[in-house]
Amino acid sequence: MSEFDNNGFENNEAAETVDNPEIIETVENAETIEPEAISPSAADLEAEFEKVPEPEFTAQPDFGTESAYSSETQYSTDAQSQYAAQENEGGSKVFAIISLVCGIVSVVCCCTSWFAVIAAVAAIVLGILSINKEENAKGMAIAGIICGGVGLLIGIIVLIMAAAGSAVSPDVLQEYVEKLEDL
């Protein structure tokens, strides 16, 4: 008789367990315990666990055949942005430059007082416009306004004195007329 004849138990232990009436009664009266629910409901899951944030979409670099093209466009974009930055840094100075040139002309050509006055007025007006509208052009605009102011002052002095008739003699006008006739 093997030692495992009593349903796998050793002889002595198996005999004592089966024959004891108290144990048999306990087993018969034992309540059936229903197993706990293994899968919790969705509401329980949400309550217990935090929501995992959705991962942010990140553009993956394209390592395909377009890499060379993308590097070229990147280079050209950088060059364009650098040129644009330089352009923006310099800014449009059209009014300031023209104001400065008109101011120089009004100062140098103040011999012809009417022409100097026109150029001076243009220099002052453009200089003021440049200061208001254009960035990084203040220096040139101020220089144009100053030169225009000097030219305007000289022109006005000449015109006032000529209008007063105290200094301009008819000979000057005669000389002008003769020069025009020579043409």
Added chain:
Amino acid sequence: MKSLKTCKSELGSNDKVLYELGLAALGIGIAAVLLYVCTGINVLRLNYPCVFNKVTHLCCPGCGGTRALRALLHGEILKSLYDFPPLLYGIVVYAVFMTRCFLYRHFGVKKSRDGAVNVHIYIFIALVFAQWAVKLVAQLCFGYYWF
């Protein structure tokens, strides 16, 4: 002889405006030359009297400019410097600027940064006022007439 590679480049905003004004001035000069060649009218010989000088008996800031230009065209550089010193400086700056802009624009030859010529314009203005002050002082204080 190595040929220049045509590589067009764009000028900056500052140099572009000055370059176009320079081309306009060059056009006026060419027109004056053509006028002289075709009709014989020499605009430098017109010699309009200076109204400021006639009225105040003082020299104006541009006094001597026409005489200086005439002397320069005849090759008399010292006389040109004596009559109107800023003229020679202005012509040199103008020639260098226009040449460099032309080479940069059409052949991509390296040039200075945009707006670098502005300092020379300021120097020209300062020379104009400085020579005017010298002439006034010489006339009023020492009785020396520059013209």
